[in-house]
Amino acid sequence: MRRMSDRRVSTRIQREVTRLILDRRLRAGAPLPTETELMESLGVSRNSVREALKALQALDIVEIRHGYGTYVGQASLTPFVDGLTFRALARQGDGANGTGGTGALAEMLQVREVLEEGLMRRVAGALSDGDLARLEDVVDRMEEAGLAGRPFPELDRRFHELLYAPLGNALVPQLLGAFWTVFRRVSGVRGWTDDPAPEVTVRRHRDIVVALRAHDAEGARKAMADHFRGIEARAAQESRGVG
Numbered sequence: 001m002r003r004m005s006d007r008r009v010s011t012r013i014q015r016e017v018t019r020l021i022l023d024r025r026l027r028a029g030a031p032l033p034t035e036t037e038l039m040e041s042l043g044v045s046r047n048s049v050r051e052a053l054k055a056l057q058a059l060d061i062v063e064i065r066h067g068y069g070t071y072v073g074q075a076s077l078t079p080f081v082d083g084l085t086f087r088a089l090a091r092q093g094d095g096a097n098g099t100g101g102t103g104a105l106a107e108m109l110q111v112r113e114v115l116e117e118g119l120m121r122r123v124a125g126a127l128s129d130g131d132l133a134r135l136e137d138v139v140d141r142m143e144e145a146g147l148a149g150r151p152f153p154e155l156d157r158r159f160h161e162l163l164y165a166p167l168g169n170a171l172v173p174q175l176l177g178a179f180w181t182v183f184r185r186v187s188g189v190r191g192w193t194d195d196p197a198p199e200v201t202v203r204r205h206r207d208i209v210v211a212l213r214a215h216d217a218e219g220a221r222k223a224m225a226d227h228f229r230g231i232e233a234r235a236a237q238e239s240r241g242v243g
Contacts, residue, residue: 006051009044013052016042018061021072032062032070077178084108084182089189105186106232112179113228117221119164119172124217126166134162135209139202146198153184159205197230204230 017032026032033041038049053070056062060073088104127135138159145152157180164172204227211219 006048009048010052010055013038013042013044013048014056017052017056021061026072028072028074029063030072032072034069077174081178081181084178085185088182088186105183108179108182109228109232112176113225115172115175116160116164116228117224119167120221120224121217122167123163124212124215124220127212128166131162131166132209132213135159135212138162139205139209142198142205143202146202152198156201156205163208200230 017038020026020032035046035049035053038044039046042049053062053064057064057073059079060076063071063073065071084104088108091104138155142152142155142159145155157177160176160180161173164176204223207223208220208227211217211223
C-alpha cells in the first residue's frame with residue numbers, strides 16, 4: 001500500500017512539473033524550480049521530488065544537471081527509440097512462420113512504409129530542381145560506395161532525410177530517424193551483415209528519383225513500396241541466417 005501511495009505522489013509531482021512547463025511556456029534548457037522549492041510548493045518529501053524528476057528525465061521532459069539544477073529537457077524521441085529497440089530485441093522468436101523474431105521489426109517497417117508512401121504525393125509537388133539534384137547526388141555517392149565495396153547506411157539515411165525536408169514538417173525526419181536508429185541497433189545486436197545487394201538498393205533509390213523528376217507521384221510511391229519490399233525481405237533473410 002505504501003508503494004502504491006508513493007507512486008501516486010510521484011505521478012502527481014510529474015503532472016505538476018509538466019503543467020508548470022506548459023503553463024509558463026518554457027523552452028528546452030530553461031531552469032526549473034529547485035528541489036526545495038518543489039517540496040515546499042507541493043508539500044512533498046525530497047525523495048518524492050527526486051523520484052518524480054528522474055521519471056521525467058527518462059522521458060527527456062527534464063534534464064538533471066548534477067550540481068547545477070534541473071532544466072527543461074529536449075522532449076526528444078530518445079525514450080521512444082529505446083522502447084522500440086527493447087521491444088524488437090525482447091520479442092526474439094515471435095516472428096511469424098519461424099522467422100526468428102522479426103515480428104516486432106516487421107511491424108515497425110510496416111509503419112514506416114505507410115508513412116513514407118503516404119507522403120509521396122506531397123513530396124512530388126514540393127521538390128525543387130535543387131532538391132532533386134541533391135537526391136541524385138546522394139544516389140551517385142551510394143553507387144560509388146557500393147562499387148568500392150563500402151557500406152553506405154548513412155547515405156541511405158541521408159537520402160530519406162533530404163526526400164522529406166521540403167515538406168517543412170519537423171516531426172517527419174524525427175520519426176524516420178527513430179525508426180532508422182532502431183533498425184540499425186537491432187541489426188548490430190543480431191550481427192546482421194551489410195547490404196548483401198548494394199546495386200539493387202542503389203537502383204531502387206534511383207527509381208524513386210527518376211519518378212519524382214518525371215512528376216510521377218504514383219510511380220514514386222510504387223518505387224518506394226518496392227524499396228520496402230527489399231528491406232523487409234532482407235530482414236527476414238537475416239533472421240534466418242541467410243545473408
